[in-house]
Amino acid sequence: ADGAQKQEYQSDVARLRKIVINSLYSHRDVFLRELISNANDALEKLRITSLTDKQVLGGADDLNITIVAHKNEDGTAKLVIRDTGIGMTPEELTKNLGTLAKSGTSEFLAKAEGSTDTSNTGNLIGAFGLGFYSSFLIADKVYVTSLAAKTAKNPNPSQYVFSSSAEDSTFEVYPDERGNTLGRGTEITMVLKNDALEYLDPVTITELVNKHSSFSTTFPIYLFTQRTEEIEVEAEDAETEAEEQEPADELEIDEEEALVEDVEEEKEVEQKKETKTVTVDKWVHLNSQPPIWMRDPKTITDDEYTQFYQATFKDHQKPLAWHHFSGDSGSGTAFRAILFIPSHLDDKYWQNPLQSAAKDIRLMVKRVFITSDLGEDALPKWASWVKVVVDAEDLPLNVSRETLQSRKFLKQLQSIIVKRLLQTLQRLHENKDGELEAWQLHHIYNNVFKLGAVEDMRNREKLASLVKLPTNQRNETTLNDYVADRKEGQKQIFYLADMGKTPEDLAKSVFIEKLHARGYEVLLLGEPLDEVFVQNVGRWKKLPFQDVAKAGLKFGDEELDPKEEKERQNQLNEEFKPLLDFLKKETAGVIRDVVVSNRLVTSPCAIVADAYGYTANMAKLLNSQQKSGANVVHDYAKRLRTLEINPKSPLIEGLLKRVEQLPSEEEEHDLEAEDEIKEVISVLVDSALVRSGFEVPSANDFFQRMDRILRRSLGVSETAPTDTTVKPAPPVAQEVLDDEEYDFDDSHMQIDPEALGLKVGKPVLKDGEEDPFKADWKEFKRENLKAAVEGQEGESTQKPIGHDEL
Numbered sequence: 001a002d003g004a005q006k007q008e009y010q011s012d013v014a015r016l017r018k019i020v021i022n023s024l025y026s027h028r029d030v031f032l033r034e035l036i037s038n039a040n041d042a043l044e045k046l047r048i049t050s051l052t053d054k055q056v057l058g059g060a061d062d063l064n065i066t067i068v069a070h071k072n073e074d075g076t077a078k079l080v081i082r083d084t085g086i087g088m089t090p091e092e093l094t095k096n097l098g099t100l101a102k103s104g105t106s107e108f109l110a111k112a113e114g115s116t117d118t119s120n121t122g123n124l125i126g127a128f129g130l131g132f133y134s135s136f137l138i139a140d141k142v143y144v145t146s147l148a149a150k151t152a153k154n155p156n157p158s159q160y161v162f163s164s165s166a167e168d169s170t171f172e173v174y175p176d177e178r179g180n181t182l183g184r185g186t187e188i189t190m191v192l193k194n195d196a197l198e199y200l201d202p203v204t205i206t207e208l209v210n211k212h213s214s215f216s217t218t219f220p221i222y223l224f225t226q227r228t229e230e231i232e233v234e235a236e237d238a239e240t241e242a243e244e245q246e247p248a249d250e251l252e253i254d255e256e257e258a259l260v261e262d263v264e265e266e267k268e269v270e271q272k273k274e275t276k277t278v279t280v281d282k283w284v285h286l287n288s289q290p291p292i293w294m295r296d297p298k299t300i301t302d303d304e305y306t307q308f309y310q311a312t313f314k315d316h317q318k319p320l321a322w323h324h325f326s327g328d329s330g331s332g333t334a335f336r337a338i339l340f341i342p343s344h345l346d347d348k349y350w351q352n353p354l355q356s357a358a359k360d361i362r363l364m365v366k367r368v369f370i371t372s373d374l375g376e377d378a379l380p381k382w383a384s385w386v387k388v389v390v391d392a393e394d395l396p397l398n399v400s401r402e403t404l405q406s407r408k409f410l411k412q413l414q415s416i417i418v419k420r421l422l423q424t425l426q427r428l429h430e431n432k433d434g435e436l437e438a439w440q441l442h443h444i445y446n447n448v449f450k451l452g453a454v455e456d457m458r459n460r461e462k463l464a465s466l467v468k469l470p471t472n473q474r475n476e477t478t479l480n481d482y483v484a485d486r487k488e489g490q491k492q493i494f495y496l497a498d499m500g501k502t503p504e505d506l507a508k509s510v511f512i513e514k515l516h517a518r519g520y521e522v523l524l525l526g527e528p529l530d531e532v533f534v535q536n537v538g539r540w541k542k543l544p545f546q547d548v549a550k551a552g553l554k555f556g557d558e559e560l561d562p563k564e565e566k567e568r569q570n571q572l573n574e575e576f577k578p579l580l581d582f583l584k585k586e587t588a589g590v591i592r593d594v595v596v597s598n599r600l601v602t603s604p605c606a607i608v609a610d611a612y613g614y615t616a617n618m619a620k621l622l623n624s625q626q627k628s629g630a631n632v633v634h635d636y637a638k639r640l641r642t643l644e645i646n647p648k649s650p651l652i653e654g655l656l657k658r659v660e661q662l663p664s665e666e667e668e669h670d671l672e673a674e675d676e677i678k679e680v681i682s683v684l685v686d687s688a689l690v691r692s693g694f695e696v697p698s699a700n701d702f703f704q705r706m707d708r709i710l711r712r713s714l715g716v717s718e719t720a721p722t723d724t725t726v727k728p729a730p731p732v733a734q735e736v737l738d739d740e741e742y743d744f745d746d747s748h749m750q751i752d753p754e755a756l757g758l759k760v761g762k763p764v765l766k767d768g769e770e771d772p773f774k775a776d777w778k779e780f781k782r783e784n785l786k787a788a789v790e791g792q793e794g795e796s797t798q799k800p801i802g803h804d805e806l
């Protein structure tokens with residue numbers, strides 16, 4: 001238009017429009033869904049604003065969406081979608097339609113541009129939504145006429161037009177020369193492409209709305225239709241009515257299928273028959289069904305629930321399950337609700353689950369949307385992903401969010417939602433929706449249940465019973481099944497935790513050798529949240545959890561053992577005493593005690609943490625947190641570990657012999673033999689540290705000793721020097737480097753927080769035992785829950801971490 005400045009689209013918009021126009025031909029139906037959804041949002045915004053500022057309602061009485069298609073005499077075909085929503089100021093037209101502020105857009109662009117597969121692009125649209133730009137799928141030229149609602153800030157809004165054509169990379173915004181014709185709201189006029197004339201057909205539009213948009217809005221959608229009818233009429237009457245004909249866009253809309261008939265005299269009508277062919281204009285209410293939550297569940301198909309979910313929560317994927325219920329809040333407010341369990345978690349969820357607030361509880365009062373923000377503590381954090389629509393019957397319509405929050409109703413609603421959510425999860429867990437659904441539930445939510453059991457004390461038991469964990473005997477078990485299958489006399493739930501390791505890795509751990517060989521089941525915990533979870537649950541059916549990497553492992557059937565067994569143990573202690581003493585002296589400072597093990601089968605030795613000592617992972621964590629590493633308590637706790645030796649291992653037997661062969665105290669020392677034993681012991685202990693997951697005090701010394709021992713076993717000279725000559729680096733480079741050329745990708749060098757290892761190892765206390773580090777543990781636990789959560793992945797993928805294997 002005259003005087004309007006052409007403006008360039010922001011580059012992302014230009015890219016997006018190009019994709020829309022070039023590659024989405026087969027998905028172009030989506031435009032209608034997108035525009036209706038925008039209209040709905042604008043109407044909702046208006047309604048919510050009107051709660052605090054009545055004047056926004058001025059200009060147009062009804063809140064609705066209208067669709068009109070017409071073909072001009074010059075052949076141009078137009079489809080017009082109009083809403084009486086909040087409207088846009090000229091600045092908003094430029095900002096909202098000329099720039100892209102949507103999150104995820106660049107990701108979408110990168111994916112869509114990189115993909116030649118159009119069906120894939122179709123999926124992408126579903127996931128991201130193209131919004132307004134989808135209008136260019138069917139239109140050569142688009143005009144957006146908008147008149148913003150009156151507000152205190154903007155008491156005299158005026159109507160502006162945004163226009164753009166599919167080819168140009170520019171758009172214009174200019175005042176509408178017709179004045180404020182809309183009353184209020186936005187009208188999108190699409191000049192249809194020649195190959196898109198099917199969208200003129202009311203049947204096509206009706207079908208599309210029914211298929212994709214019947215759940216996108218609770219505001220009425222009216223479609224303008226015309227049909228010809230033969231009616232019996234006096235000639236004079238027909239003329240009078242024709243004169244009274246009103247322009248289509250000023251038609252009144254009634255509650256029901258309102259219609260204003262305008263009658264045209266057709267030239268070919270035969271006067272003598274006293275009937276006329278007339279054109280009847282009619283506004284057809286397209287979404288006249290009551291909203292889905294008000295309907296009887298028996299009459300609703302799965303497909304309808306799915307479509308409703310997708311339209312309401314803008315999620316392209318199907319929900320995993322839903323629960324449709326009605327109730328009474330207890331304070332007398334009746335409501336109806338549908339609760340949905342999504343089939344995926346937002347990527348963002350695990351970035352900060354302890355901070356995520358529920359944002360998808362859509363509260364309505366008598367079908368009118370009020371808010372989806374019920375405040376920070378609307379639900380426990382673990383449940384913040386649940387999607388719910390609630391329609392309450394008799395809350396005052398003008399409740400603001402602030403007054404709402406203090407309402408009893410809200411508190412009651414929250415606990416009802418959590419209760420129903422838990423019921424639905426339990427139902428899925430019990431395979432009642434099918435095995436696939438149960439599998440999906442655990443695949444997606446297993447870690448959420450662990451988090452919930454830690455965070456939500458009230459529902460700890462219910463959530464913990466949903467958790468599945470891998471063991472040395474089966475891929476997964478629930479705590480209930482574990483306890484049901486325990487061995488006679490077993491008084492503990494055995495677990496081994498080493499974050500980042502796969503169950504297969506953990507199953508080979510030295511700590512569970514004997515348990516496994518004897519047929520005991522051990523939980524193998526490799527997820528960051530696992531140990532925090534078992535620590536917080538503490539006991540299951542009265543059985544405490546026992547970390548098998550800690551000292552004092554009891555199988556539970558010791559009392560059933562014959563006396564001889566105990567005597568044998570005493571004998572072993574006696575028999576190995578010389579070696580135990582020698583080892584104690586040699587390892588003092590690194591290890592607190594050396595004992596004959598009852599947990600080993602094939603390995604010669606292992607290092608276990610004492611009840612109050614840190615397990616390997618905790619030590620790792622502390623080393624990474626340098627400040628607490630300096631803490632005396634932590635330093636002490638790190639040293640609380642025991643070396644266990646396997647009396648049946650030939651290596652240990654051999655070592656015992658060598659120690660026994662040493663000259664006695666009174667005789668002269670055989671220094672050479674002593675050194676050799678010391679060297680073997682130091683390698684053995686260091687290997688045990690590594691195998692048990694601890695850090696070796698000095699890796700360099702360790703390697704040098706290994707080098708000597710390996711040489712000896714190969715018969716190579718122990719002292720022969722290695723040729724250490726190397727080629728020196730060339731002289732200092734002369735040319736100056738261009739920055740851009742040197743811009744390399746270093747993303748692979750970033751540290752994976754999981755690899756840092758996070759572990760909490762609060763000891764299982766025997767009855768009546770005092771925990772000496774009580775206060776410290778609390779602090780430590782809180783920090784670790786945070787850290788573990790940050791390291792948690794969305795799905796249960798077990799990733800082994802790099803490990804210095806021997």
Ligand SMILES: Nc1ncnc2c1ncn2[C@@H]1O[C@H](COP(=O)(O)OP(=O)(O)OP(=O)(O)O)[C@@H](O)[C@H]1O
Pocket residue numbers: 034038039042083085086087088096097102128129130131132133186
């Ligand atoms: N009918 C309308 N009335 C008022 N504002 C609108 C209307 N249509 C679009 N807008 C504004 O333009 C913005 C951009 O719209 P667009 O459809 O491109 O994206 P979106 O609606 O934010 O996201 P999506 O459609 O993917 O959910 C909207 O956020 C809204 O502010």
